[in-house]
Amino acid sequence: xxxxxxxxxxxxxxxxxxxxxxxxxxxxxxxxxxxxxxxxxxxxxxxxxxxxxxxxxxxxxxxxxxxxxxxxxxxxxxxxxxxxxxxxxxxxxxxxxxxxxxxxxxxxxxxxxxxxxxxxxxxxxxxxxxxxxxxxxxxxxxxxxxxxxxxxxxxxxxxxxxxxxxxxxxxxxxxxxxxxxxxxxxxxxxxxxxxxxxxxxxxxxxxxxxxxxxxxxxxxxxxxxxxxxxxxxxxxxxxxxxxxxxxxxxxxxxxxxxxxxxxxxxxxxxxxxxxxxxxxxxxxxxxxxxxxxxxxxxxxxxxxxxxxxxxxxxxxxxxxxxxxxxxxxxxxxxxxxxxxxxxxxxxxxxxxxxxxxxxxxxxxxxxxxxxxxxxxxxxxxxxxxxxxxxxxxxxxxxxxxxxxxxxxxxxxxxxxxxxxxxxxxxxxxxxxxxxxxxxxxxxxxxxxxxxxxxxxxxxxxxxxxxxxxxxxxxxxxxxxxxxxxxxxxxxxxxxxxxxxxxxxxxxxxxxxxxxxxxxxxxxxxxxxxxxxxxxxxxxxxxxxxxxxxxxxxxxxxxxxxxxxxxxxxxxxxxx
Ligand code: ADP
Ligand code: MG
Numbered sequence: 001x002x003x004x005x006x007x008x009x010x011x012x013x014x015x016x017x018x019x020x021x022x023x024x025x026x027x028x029x030x031x032x033x034x035x036x037x038x039x040x041x042x043x044x045x046x047x048x049x050x051x052x053x054x055x056x057x058x059x060x061x062x063x064x065x066x067x068x069x070x071x072x073x074x075x076x077x078x079x080x081x082x083x084x085x086x087x088x089x090x091x092x093x094x095x096x097x098x099x100x101x102x103x104x105x106x107x108x109x110x111x112x113x114x115x116x117x118x119x120x121x122x123x124x125x126x127x128x129x130x131x132x133x134x135x136x137x138x139x140x141x142x143x144x145x146x147x148x149x150x151x152x153x154x155x156x157x158x159x160x161x162x163x164x165x166x167x168x169x170x171x172x173x174x175x176x177x178x179x180x181x182x183x184x185x186x187x188x189x190x191x192x193x194x195x196x197x198x199x200x201x202x203x204x205x206x207x208x209x210x211x212x213x214x215x216x217x218x219x220x221x222x223x224x225x226x227x228x229x230x231x232x233x234x235x236x237x238x239x240x241x242x243x244x245x246x247x248x249x250x251x252x253x254x255x256x257x258x259x260x261x262x263x264x265x266x267x268x269x270x271x272x273x274x275x276x277x278x279x280x281x282x283x284x285x286x287x288x289x290x291x292x293x294x295x296x297x298x299x300x301x302x303x304x305x306x307x308x309x310x311x312x313x314x315x316x317x318x319x320x321x322x323x324x325x326x327x328x329x330x331x332x333x334x335x336x337x338x339x340x341x342x343x344x345x346x347x348x349x350x351x352x353x354x355x356x357x358x359x360x361x362x363x364x365x366x367x368x369x370x371x372x373x374x375x376x377x378x379x380x381x382x383x384x385x386x387x388x389x390x391x392x393x394x395x396x397x398x399x400x401x402x403x404x405x406x407x408x409x410x411x412x413x414x415x416x417x418x419x420x421x422x423x424x425x426x427x428x429x430x431x432x433x434x435x436x437x438x439x440x441x442x443x444x445x446x447x448x449x450x451x452x453x454x455x456x457x458x459x460x461x462x463x464x465x466x467x468x469x470x471x472x473x474x475x476x477x478x479x480x481x482x483x484x485x486x487x488x489x490x491x492x493x494x495x496x497x498x499x500x501x502x503x504x505x506x507x508x509x510x511x512x513x514x515x516x517x518x519x520x521x522x523x524x525x526x527x528x529x530x531x532x533x534x535x536x537x538x539x540x541x542x543x544x545x546x547x548x549x550x551x552x553x554x555x556x557x558x559x560x561x562x563x564x565x566x567x568x569x570x571x572x573x574x575x
Contacts, residue, residue: 009104009128012074013153016101018301022160023050023149024169025302026102028258030144031177032092032303033099034058035256036079037142040200041185046170048191049163050149057143062114065121068133072110072125074100088292092257095301099144104128105156106149112142127152164455171195171447173258175211179285180253182207188447193472196447208236212283213446213498216242220283223325230294231314233321235286237268240326242283243276245554249283254295256287260304264288267315271322279555284322288314384544389536395528398536405563411531411539413552415524416517418542419483420553423516427462433482434464440478441489442470449497450475463516465493483523495521517553 006014020026027044034042037060045055063071070076077096079089102108103125113120120138124131150157160166167190178186178198185200198207209217220236238249250265251258264286272282296307308314387400387407398409426432445453450473453460460467464481477493484492496518525531531539543549543558552558568574 012100012104012128015074015097015301016104017153017156019097019101020105020149021302022169023054023166024173026050026054026106026146026149027056027170027173028302028304029093029098029102030054030056030146031174032257033144034060034142035177035181035184036091036093037061039141039184042187044170044174044186044188046167046188046190049160049166050170051157051160051163051166052147054146054149055143057141059139059141062117062120062140062142063110063112064114065117065119065133065135068110068112068121068123069130071112072099072103072108072123072130076100089297090255090292092303094298095303097301099125101301102144102146103130105153106151107147109145109147110142111136111138111145113138113140115140164451167191167195168448168451168455171451175207175447176251176253176258176285179204179207179211179251180256180258180287195450195473204236208285211446211448213449216283221325223286223321230290231317232289233286233318234289235284237286237322237325238283240272240275243280244283245280247281250281251285253285253287254306255289255292255297257297257303257306259306261306263311263315264318267319268322271319271326275326277556286318286322288318290314384549387540387544389533389540391533392531392536395530398531398539400536400540402561405561405565405567408560408562409540409543410552410556410558411529411536412524413556413558414539414543414549416520416552416554417546417549417558418539419520419524420517421546421548423463423481423483423520427516432462432464434466434479435482436466436479437477437489440476441493442474442476443490443493444474445494445497447473453497460496463519465496467493481519481523483519520553 019029023046027046027050031042031044034056037058039058039060041059043055043057045053047053067078073096075096077094079091079094079096099108099110104127107127108125109122110125111120111122119135121133122136122138123133150160171188171190174186174188175196175198178184178196182198182204183200183202184198186196186198187194188196196210198210205217205220205222208220211217212220216238219239219242221239223233223235223237225232225234247265247269250268252261252264253259254261268284268286269281276282294309296309297303299305299307385402385404387402390399390401392398392411393408396411398407398411398414400407400409423432453467453475454469457467464479464483465477466479467475467477470476475493477489480489480492525539550558565574
């Protein structure tokens with residue numbers, strides 16, 4: 001084919017593809033516009049996970065009637081004018097392509113009225129076709145209604161994830177923005193139900209509670225404000241007792257912009273190094289502020305990635321602030337950041353402070369201890385030899401003797417494994433016993449949790465939970481798996497859902513096994529329970545009968561094995 005300049009529609013569809021990847025990206029662009037317009041109240045309406053409708057309305061400054069056609073034109077923005085501005089961006093938008101891009105791949109309706117106008121204006125942009133602006137009565141502010149996303153890009157539409165996945169992303173996005181902008185009221189309605197709402201009171205911890213639940217929000221540690229540094233770091237991090245199975249709960253805002261950045265996540269994770277179990281991650285919502293010229297936000301059309309002028313410094317400041325907070329110390333000793341920022345440019349100071357580091361870093365490494373690390377696949381030959389219970393330590397660990405040495409067994413993890421395999425077995429036979437509650441209990445969930453629960457109602461049912469929707473974000477629990485009868489019903493359901501929340505969107509086939517694992521975690525004997533020798537021996541027998549006795553269903557080790565040789569080496573009987 002000869003080289004041709006692409007027709008306008010094709011070119012704009014290509015460009016639009018970069019801005020609008022999925023419903024959540026539309027929501028993000030519209031939220032950012034509302035925030036740039038100084039909105040104090042933002043309402044979001046979603047149906048069919050955003051496929052059918054995404055509507056965002058705000059009470060911001062509005063768009064003057066004369067500028068309405070420009071607002072939907074490509075590269076038309078009120079936010080910067082000369083190239084120089086591009087290097088010191090203070091607004092969330094600047095590329096002037098969101099509305100035009102959305103309108104290229106959907107049916108967009110823009111209604112807006114600016115402060116000093118009596119009438120508002122309505123304009124339609126339908127698959128790239130701009131209509132005529134018309135006057136319309138409307139309150140001050142802007143409303144953008146987006147229908148039939150990707151109606152003209154079938155390939156994209158096909159690639160959209162399940163509705164529930166899209167809903168979850170939107171819910172997560174809106175709630176994160178609500179934490180970042182606690183002075184604004186955010187209200188998210190999905191499929192006719194209010195899914196999330198913040199009060200606009202300015203209190204961040206209050207928003208945290210709406211996002212993570214009251215208990216977690218209460219425990220989150222506020223980072224001290226290290227304001228003398230050129231990188232200002234504020235926000236919340238989880239205490240060591242609260243952790244998740246994925247990095248998904250690490251949220252960063254840089255200069256008010258929600259961004260994804262692996263190095264920032266890495267900095268936080270590193271700050272927890274040696275303090276959390278392998279495979280567990282902290283929660284954090286962190287706001288970094290720095291002079292706008294220190295970040296390049298113009299890296300990607302969706303503006304989700306940024307580039308720091310001095311990434312090493314940002315990384316080490318963040319890591320240090322988090323680490324110091326964790327260790328309960330005052331912010332790191334005063335290093336003259338100001339000087340290095342201004343004069344010499346950035347110098348790496350990551351080595352400068354690390355007194356505590358080595359100390360906490362050193363995990364107990366007994367030579368010869370075969371510690372069975374998490375995520376070890378269920379090996380076919382992973383069976384256990386016959387074990388003899390010797391006793392219990394700290395009401396948490398069993399000591400056992402095997403033909404090949406000493407075993408230390410985590411009783412909770414071991415019991416989890418035993419229950420898990422029993423439950424999975426019962427499920428395969430289709431006979432999970434469930435116990436009906438005398439009085440059904442109603443339980444209220446956070447927006448995220450409600451979405452998760454909604455997604456998993458069927459699976460829960462197969463495992464013995466009978467749950468039904470009961471009003472907005474509230475569910476009624478009628479029956480529980482028999483395994484869980486010893487637990488307060490509300491707690492049982494909550495903990496299962498909370499555990500679910502920790503994981504990446506699970507694969508369908510895995511969901512059930514995972515949920516079963518969570519059920520077992522709740523039902524198993526807790527550390528702290530004294531077991532008689534007979535009970536200890538029974539637990540060992542049950543464990544021996546398991547297919548994968550060496551790890552709990554979450555992949556953590558159930559036992560540590562000290563071989564005879566290792567013992568002999570330790571006691572100097574062997575070279
Ligand atoms: P950008 O945000 O990059 O400028 P957009 O396509 O998102 O580009 O918006 C184009 C212009 O339309 C903005 O610069 C702004 O002037 C106006 N605009 C868009 N949404 C709003 C809104 N919610 N309130 C006020 N003005 C808006
Ligand atoms: Mg914008």
